[in-house]
Amino acid sequence: MSISPDKKSKDRVVILGAGFGGLAAAQKLKSADVEVVVIDQRNHHTFQPLLYQVASAGLDVGDVCYATRGIFHDQPNARAMQGRMIGLDIPQKRVELANGAAVHYDFLVLALGAVTADYGVPGVAKYGFGLKSGADAQRLRSHIVAQFEIAESSPTKERVAQTTIVVAGGGPTGVEMAGGFSELIDHVFRYDYPDIDVDQARVILVEGADRLLPSFRPRQSRKAQRKLERMGVEVLLSTQVSAVTGGGVVLDSGEEIETNTLVWAAGVKANPLLDSLGFATGRGGRAVVDEFLQVEGHDDIYIIGDLAATQLGDGSLAPQVAPVAIQGGQYVAARIKQQVLAGKQDRSASKKLAKLGAFAYKDKGSMATIGRNFAVVELPIGPAITGFIGWLAWLLLHLVMLMGFRNRIRVLITWAHNYLTYDRGNRVVIDSGEPS
Amino acid sequence: MSISPDKKSKDRVVILGAGFGGLAAAQKLKSADVEVVVIDQRNHHTFQPLLYQVASAGLDVGDVCYATRGIFHDQPNARAMQGRMIGLDIPQKRVELANGAAVHYDFLVLALGAVTADYGVPGVAKYGFGLKSGADAQRLRSHIVAQFEIAESSPTKERVAQTTIVVAGGGPTGVEMAGGFSELIDHVFRYDYPDIDVDQARVILVEGADRLLPSFRPRQSRKAQRKLERMGVEVLLSTQVSAVTGGGVVLDSGEEIETNTLVWAAGVKANPLLDSLGFATGRGGRAVVDEFLQVEGHDDIYIIGDLAATQLGDGSLAPQVAPVAIQGGQYVAARIKQQVLAGKQDRSASKKLAKLGAFAYKDKGSMATIGRNFAVVELPIGPAITGFIGWLAWLLLHLVMLMGFRNRIRVLITWAHNYLTYDRGNRVVIDSGEPS
Numbered sequence: 073m074s075i076s077p078d079k080k081s082k083d084r085v086v087i088l089g090a091g092f093g094g095l096a097a098a099q100k101l102k103s104a105d106v107e108v109v110v111i112d113q114r115n116h117h118t119f120q121p122l123l124y125q126v127a128s129a130g131l132d133v134g135d136v137c138y139a140t141r142g143i144f145h146d147q148p149n150a151r152a153m154q155g156r157m158i159g160l161d162i163p164q165k166r167v168e169l170a171n172g173a174a175v176h177y178d179f180l181v182l183a184l185g186a187v188t189a190d191y192g193v194p195g196v197a198k199y200g201f202g203l204k205s206g207a208d209a210q211r212l213r214s215h216i217v218a219q220f221e222i223a224e225s226s227p228t229k230e231r232v233a234q235t236t237i238v239v240a241g242g243g244p245t246g247v248e249m250a251g252g253f254s255e256l257i258d259h260v261f262r263y264d265y266p267d268i269d270v271d272q273a274r275v276i277l278v279e280g281a282d283r284l285l286p287s288f289r290p291r292q293s294r295k296a297q298r299k300l301e302r303m304g305v306e307v308l309l310s311t312q313v314s315a316v317t318g319g320g321v322v323l324d325s326g327e328e329i330e331t332n333t334l335v336w337a338a339g340v341k342a343n344p345l346l347d348s349l350g351f352a353t354g355r356g357g358r359a360v361v362d363e364f365l366q367v368e369g370h371d372d373i374y375i376i377g378d379l380a381a382t383q384l385g386d387g388s389l390a391p392q393v394a395p396v397a398i399q400g401g402q403y404v405a406a407r408i409k410q411q412v413l414a415g416k417q418d419r420s421a422s423k424k425l426a427k428l429g430a431f432a433y434k435d436k437g438s439m440a441t442i443g444r445n446f447a448v449v450e451l452p453i454g455p456a457i458t459g460f461i462g463w464l465a466w467l468l469l470h471l472v473m474l475m476g477f478r479n480r481i482r483v484l485i486t487w488a489h490n491y492l493t494y495d496r497g498n499r500v501v502i503d504s505g506e507p508s
Numbered sequence: 509m510s511i512s513p514d515k516k517s518k519d520r521v522v523i524l525g526a527g528f529g530g531l532a533a534a535q536k537l538k539s540a541d542v543e544v545v546v547i548d549q550r551n552h553h554t555f556q557p558l559l560y561q562v563a564s565a566g567l568d569v570g571d572v573c574y575a576t577r578g579i580f581h582d583q584p585n586a587r588a589m590q591g592r593m594i595g596l597d598i599p600q601k602r603v604e605l606a607n608g609a610a611v612h613y614d615f616l617v618l619a620l621g622a623v624t625a626d627y628g629v630p631g632v633a634k635y636g637f638g639l640k641s642g643a644d645a646q647r648l649r650s651h652i653v654a655q656f657e658i659a660e661s662s663p664t665k666e667r668v669a670q671t672t673i674v675v676a677g678g679g680p681t682g683v684e685m686a687g688g689f690s691e692l693i694d695h696v697f698r699y700d701y702p703d704i705d706v707d708q709a710r711v712i713l714v715e716g717a718d719r720l721l722p723s724f725r726p727r728q729s730r731k732a733q734r735k736l737e738r739m740g741v742e743v744l745l746s747t748q749v750s751a752v753t754g755g756g757v758v759l760d761s762g763e764e765i766e767t768n769t770l771v772w773a774a775g776v777k778a779n780p781l782l783d784s785l786g787f788a789t790g791r792g793g794r795a796v797v798d799e800f801l802q803v804e805g806h807d808d809i810y811i812i813g814d815l816a817a818t819q820l821g822d823g824s825l826a827p828q829v830a831p832v833a834i835q836g837g838q839y840v841a842a843r844i845k846q847q848v849l850a851g852k853q854d855r856s857a858s859k860k861l862a863k864l865g866a867f868a869y870k871d872k873g874s875m876a877t878i879g880r881n882f883a884v885v886e887l888p889i890g891p892a893i894t895g896f897i898g899w900l901a902w903l904l905l906h907l908v909m910l911m912g913f914r915n916r917i918r919v920l921i922t923w924a925h926n927y928l929t930y931d932r933g934n935r936v937v938i939d940s941g942e943p944s
Contacts, residue, residue: 153660221590
């Protein structure tokens with residue numbers, strides 16, 4: 073086996089995590105004189121921005137998850153493997169994996185991302201549905217489809233909880249999901265379940281701040297809220313979920329809502345794998361890094377993306393979003409490339425390294441999409457774009473970002489079909505029935 | 509709820525099973541003056557002929573499984589529901605479901621299909637992989653991908669079992685799977701797992717008869733075998749698997765093969781749900797039906813497809829294949845339509861019923877595909893077609909049969925991509941990793 077625990081002739085960059093940050097770093101190292109190994113607990117990359125579409129039956133899991141090994145077919149110096157880190161031996165420069173293997177590194181990039189954070193709200197972990205992985209999305213979709221199936225044969229009393237969906241968290245993820253579920257019920261379930269009065273079904277979006285999309289401008293928040301309400305979503309602002317039970321949620325206002333489906337999009341925290349590594353952490357458990365995204369005292373260990381407490385120019389913390397991870401990944405790859413050359417006595421490398429300077433995140437804007445033809449798009453300068461034009465921009469950007477010709481075309485076809493027919497074909501629940 | 513247990517004004521046809529037979533019957537009843545209810549244990553129809561492609565990572569589950577409720581959006585007199593039959597009250601004309609509900613019928617069509625039959629071979633049920641459902645196919649695919657992932661980090665000794673696949677059953681299903689796995693390993697795993705010598709991986713096809721595809725002509729059997737062998741598949745004829753263990757199989761020759769992947773495509777039997785109903789059964793547990801596909805003494809109960817011991821013109825038993833189910837479904841629908849009219853004193857109905865006559869299956873041929881550009885096609889008359897032309901015919905037919913514009917286009921795009929790039933994108937295993 074060539075991923076040996078010991079140092080080989082060429083410097084090896086080990087990247088932990090095959091999300092946006094990890095893959096951006098790996099791909100940027102294509103021209104560097106290194107061996108790149110990307111290790112992820114799963115065998116695939118997950119295109120998280122579109123997970124809400126899997127959850128609301130607009131896309132299939134296979135449209136947003138990509139076998140990581142396949143991604144590197146065309147990059148000879150990089151390879152992916154599946155593994156879970158259980159320890160880090162810094163003096164020996166080794167990553168220890170759950171399967172017993174150890175992988176040597178010359179440079180280490182930690183890009184382990186974030187996981188759902190329940191902020192200690194009772195019942196979330198047990199009864200709630202997160203949305204950070206393909207499995208999460210598929211599980212949530214199957215649950216919702218199954219709830220409506222059961223509801224058709226259920227007494228009206230039980231039907232309420234079965235046909236009520238509560239989404240906690242009014243950021244982009246929650247907003248997008250609420251819109252998606254609303255459309256699924258209105259345009260598809262209405263015809264799938266003729267015996268259910270879908271106008272009695274409820275989608276409720278709960279947000280603790282006084283407006284949706286708190287990271288956007290207030291005007292976009294209002295537009296998003298109006299759009300959702302026109303679609304039939306109930307928006308509760310300045311409200312939080314204080315407890316979740318098997319059959320409902322309790323709000324901090326005291327109100328109780330009967331529901332079998334509580335979707336938790338209210339927050340994330342840095343991957344707790346970080347805890348065991350002994351690095352300094354800040355808010356949300358994110359790792360403290362210097363202006364070069366390095367761990368204090370270790371110029372060979374970088375932390376990027378959702379896992380890192382990346383500082384912006386104004387001293388604030390970078391949001392945990394894809395562009396921060398991607399730019400961070402590209403930045404550390406550029407640094408590592410020069411560090412390797414400098415290690416080989418290449419004098420211009422030190423100069424280039426100095427020229428790279430500190431990491432400077434360039435905010436290129438934010439987007440949130442609501443339903444089938446509406447999005448709010450904020451750019452760093454100029455007015456925001458809302459509505460159908462915004463949605464087209466969103467569509468284009470995501471198609472460009474999607475990996476792989478096949479996936480891109482398939483997603484485009486699916487979206488075209490869904491758009492023209494209002495259908496959402498991905499309502500198949502495969503884990504039912506007797507074993508055959 | 510409108511699916512009441514009692515008789516309503518319009519005659520109700522209850523169809524148990526949403527496979528090829530059940531759906532053909534339901535769709536043929538579109539113009540009949542009846543209410544149609546299709547009940548299946550799952551919420552979707554499974555396009556079984558393409559399951560082997562899901563298993564060998566050529567297609568996604570969502571490409572071959574279709575939400576049944578969606579299928580009937582355009583048929584006002586038909587609806588689908590999910591449910592498992594646990595009993596049949598013939599005097600009361602009611603189907604009893606596991607969820608406690610009871611559904612009244614005026615006409616009943618049993619189209620419950622077949623399940624994997626292990627013929628009592630020890631270990632098959634516990635260690636083997638069947639291929640009768642989307643869940644089966646996905647489970648098998650995930651297992652194979654995971655085996656190769658683990659193999660890359662395993663000592664050579666363990667690698668043998670991890671990279672050996674044994675397929676029991678040399679009929680079309682087994683042949684198609686062996687070809688699919690061989691391609692997956694040769695064209696994809698070779699690049700996914702650079703540390704595995706895939707030329708050491710084995711795909712072994714075991715068939716009890718003295719030739720593959722025993723239902724085809726001997727010449728096509730030989731061509732299929734040669735094609736598989738050129739692809740690197742090892743074909744063992746006149747051989748059966750006599751036992752399966754956790755780490756291997758034992759053949760009736762005494763030979764033992766180390767493998768963690770035994771795929772069982774050696775036989776099916778009628779759905780055992782039939783046993784509890786008290787109908788006469790024949791070989792393979794299939795229900796005895798008269799020449800009108802009715803149960804003896806009950807002109808309102810029909811049994812079709814794999815579940816029925818359908819007799820052909822020459823007295824032999826019809827094979828358990830899709831066209832038999834489809835034609836049977838269409839036939840009983842035509843009968844029921846006239847029976848309903850006759851019940852309403854429509855005199856021409858009795859004449860039409862008589863004119864329909866007995867069920868006469870029209871064999872339109874058989875196909876089996878091997879790899880990416882080869883198929884054997886036998887038509888009722890004329891020479892067989894083999895090779896690339898046969899494969900084109902196979903492609904066309906399956907695209908036509910596939911339901912739904914979206915699925916058809918998506919499958920076509922996927923096939924085009926796979927064909928041009930040799931890639932098989934569906935290697936994502938979603939049930940791994942820590943909960944997020």
